[in-house]
Amino acid sequence: MAGTLTNSARPLPLSKEQAGWVTRAWSQIDEGRLAELNRQMASIPSPTGEERELAQFMASYMNACGFSAFYQPIDENQGNAVGKLSGSGNGVELLLYAPVDTAFSGKAEEDCPWVGLTVPAEMTTEAYIKDGDVIGLGAENPKGYAACVVGAAEAVQRSGIPLKGGVVVGLGAGGMPTNKRPSIHRFNAGQGSGCAFMLEQGIRGDFAIIAKPGYAVSWEEVxxxxxxxxxxxxxxxxxxxxxxxxxxxxxxxxxxxxxxxxxxxxxxxxxxxxxxxxxxxxxxxxxxxxxxxxxxxxxxxxxxxxxxxxxxxxxxxxxxxxxxxxxxxxxxxxxxxxxxxxxxxPGTATDPASWIIQSCMRAWEYVEGKKHAPRQGTSGATDANILRAWGIPTARLGMPRLKNSSKEQRPVFSMETSNVSGMKQLTKCLVYAIIDTCTRDRAEILKGG
Structure with missing residues (x-):
């Protein structure tokens, strides 16, 4: 059953060669580069329905990193960014997905007084790095997660690892739970509209990982x-x-x-x-x-x-x-x-025995050196529901909430502060899942989940 609790991953050790690839790719994860990408992303406004500038920036960034990347327009103001790393053709394709739109605009005329009498300093696009944190509008959710998705694929690409299956990076517009904002004309700008458009236009995978909050592997959500x-x-x-x-x-x-x-x-x-x-x-x-x-x-x-x-x-x-x-x-x-x-x-679920759920749990255990335990009592919804509704087995994984160098802990509800060390942990997990999934023959993957 999809709701059955699975405390740890089904053992499937990496080969010596694969373990070496993981180590090699991890060495390519540069915290400074990851933080700067996150800061640049948080400095570009991307409220739901107006993601074009950020998506175009990300498509250019991925192209410069050696991806085959492009901007996918939805209308004149909204669009997705897609990047691809090709495999040899005899493996499965893995979609690494993250939305890029922010829940708030950072503009007083739209957000105030409901976010406060004035826009808080951390909810502006004047993003900065301080004490190991990236701070700015949406710096953690969603942009820190999107940076990790790109950073993981980039680390694999820079390492020259021979992939059998391709890696697709999907950065989607319209991921926030919102309908039409006052300043845009299209009603269906949010609620996963960018993700659905991406899938409809043929950008898919045999499996997907969505990077969103929660440092444990989740296979279902509300x-x-x-x-x-x-x-x-x-x-x-x-x-x-x-x-x-x-x-x-x-x-x-x-x-x-x-x-x-x-x-x-x-x-x-x-x-x-x-x-x-x-x-x-x-x-x-x-x-x-x-x-x-x-x-x-x-x-x-x-x-x-x-x-x-x-x-x-x-x-x-x-x-x-x-x-x-x-x-x-x-x-x-x-x-x-x-x-x-x-x-x-509708809420959705992927069978916890599915390959991608098991692979992500193995990744988490490999990084943390202990048995995986799922988070229970959750009530957050993401584009994972869109991915699963379109028939793609999907795992959700986020970054740990770590204290910064000043020993400050983030509030329970915070989308504006992204801890760079936490980003690195998630990126390492994603790298492992890419290598575990995309360096095997397709037949082995399908047999295993």
Whole structure:
């Protein structure tokens, strides 16, 4: 079963020659070069829907490193970068994938006040390196991971290792969980749109590794469903509320928020299995006029992000949410609300016995010198769901959260600080997986997973 916990890798030692190739490729991983690439990437704006400049830069960088690389346009502002290392043709093809778009723009007019009253210094494109960290907008997630993907393939290329299977580096646009940003015209700019376009246009692999947070090999992750709740009230005015009465939908929405917050833990407990513990949260509210708060709006909209297990379909999640709303209505018949599901991306899983999962666990154990243990209780979603939905067995692996040279530990939620030593650890794991996978005959790989 895809949700079965597998604590360590199935043994398959490297040959003496392969082990030598790993050592040789690891010697080509230059922390300074990796950090500088990460800094340059974090210095180029790439909010969802506007990744063209960064993708073109990365295509040029990979070409200069000896890849066969190109920019893949999606529209005038958005596109992917693709780089290829060819094999002899009798091995499997491995796709190393990472998105490159940032969740935030770094612009006060779009991000504030929701990221803070002003844009934090670390959330700008004035990226820098300090105490072994690269700091800047998206420096860790996603750009540190993308730098590791490129750095691993570059180390293998510089080492002159004879590959049987090809390596494809895919740097995708539109990976963040977002719909249309205010400044762009295309609605479907996020939610894995760049990844899906890349696959649709023939950029694929027999297996894939996606570099995203979590320093353990993951073979499954949650999907997500978004719901809009429309809470209805009466258009009114503060000056006469005591005379005409009526319901304030903002006040009723506050009651619904409290009730849903009580329901979310029950939902999580009901749907926890395997590696996932799906969470729910109310993360956006629409109501009223900020420039004329003398008037009571007739409607207040709430937006719910509900994560779903690979073993729970979006339709089943919708039914569970419907049960919760029905209970709220039963207990509070005075509330007037409507709701609908406005996004549905299924969770996905790859069999943990698959070659690529086992290879990545072997890589992790080779680097760390101890048995692999999977992370449980996860609720993050990535483009791994897109890769798997298109039929590609996919492993997810991130970098460790290491302290910098000043002994500072990053916050639990941080996308702007990328530790260079942690990047090197991930890059070493990726190098091992490339050599383990792409220097064997195709028949051996397919027989092994």
């Amino acid at each position: 999907g997500l469903c978004w719901f809009r709740i429309c809470v209805k009230g009466s258009l009114g005015y503060t000056g006469v509320r005591h005379v005409v009465g009526g319901r304030n939908p903002i006040v009723d929405a506050a009651k619904i928020i409290t009730l849903l917050e009580e329901w979310f833990p029950k939902y999580s407990q009901r749907n926890t299995s395997g590696l996932v513990c799906p969470q729910g949260s109310i993360n956006a509210i629409e109501a009223g006029w900020s420039y004329k708060p003398a008037f009571i709006p007739a409607v207040c909209n709430l937006y719910v992000d509900l994560r779903i297990s690979p073993r729970t379909s979006p339709t089943e999640a919708k039914h569970q949410f419907e049960e919760a709303i029905r209970e709220i209505r039963r207990a509070h018949p005075e509330l007037n609300l409507e709701w609908d599901m406005v996004l549905a991306i």
